[in-house]
Amino acid sequence: MTMQRTYSKALDRLKNANLRPTRQRLALAKLLLENGHRHLTAEELFHEARANGIMVSLATIYNTLHQFTSAGLLREVVVDMGQSYFDTNTSHHHHFFDEATGKLSDIPDDHIEISRLPTPPDGQQIDRVEVIVRLRDAASTSN
């Protein structure tokens, strides 16, 4: 029940990533990495931090998100123009994207299967395959 125990998981993750466990990084790591899988924009994380009484600047939010991404603690997902999403689930999986609400959600890995992959062009290899399943209201007709 000590502070040490409370922060240990986030702390370990930061240490493993060679990131100094500053107050801001610890708090953000806790929010991001100890609440199940999420898809957050920088702005959303910023507000969530504020709502939890964590004082962090937006600049630090951006820095932290990128550092975490480089360290493999997060994955960046780009699905629409204008903003990045950061996914706390770094394992291999794909996404639903609700065009109406701008919300991303995970597709369970056994619900999608790619049975044939293209040969990459000469001198290149496949780095990652990303599938976005774009959703719309069931009612709306194709137009």
Added chain:
Amino acid sequence: MTMQRTYSKALDRLKNANLRPTRQRLALAKLLLENGHRHLTAEELFHEARANGIMVSLATIYNTLHQFTSAGLLREVVVDMGQSYFDTNTSHHHHFFDEATGKLSDIPDDHIEISRLPTPPDGQQIDRVEVIVRLRDAASTSN
């Protein structure tokens, strides 16, 4: 060999889309729709237009790209933060994305196959499935 003949294809496309064939739209339609399949950013189209002696403002480039997209003459593709690509190939297909150069290219439709698709969440349907195969240099090791 008349002007009329030269522009007829682009002209028809505009008419079918209910877009007034203005000088700018005709010229851009010619660039975009009569040169095979391309993936262009707004800025690239702007420079290409200038290079071809077509005087168009960047604002008009953006307007036109969006009007063409709404009309189904183009498809917008978002793969990285900060800019949209417009694809002159509107038929069903997926993309390679070269992270190093920022270039998009088509994956022939018979080179990729998705054999299982997820059930969309309640009240929603699948609008479109988009696959991005991200490429990196063959030499570079995973890091």
Added chain:
DNA sequence: GTGTTTGCAAAGTGTTTGCAATTTA
């Protein structure tokens, strides 16, 4: 002529950067 389209310049949005002050080890 009337409604549409264009181009400019200004505004907007999400993100990045420079740098002094603060914090961590």
Added chain:
DNA sequence: TAAATTGCAAACACTTTGCAAACAC
């Protein structure tokens, strides 16, 4: 106390918008 990190404000890149002038029908 030396090196890393933070926060502010300014700078950025791309895109959108307001509106008067130009254009299409």
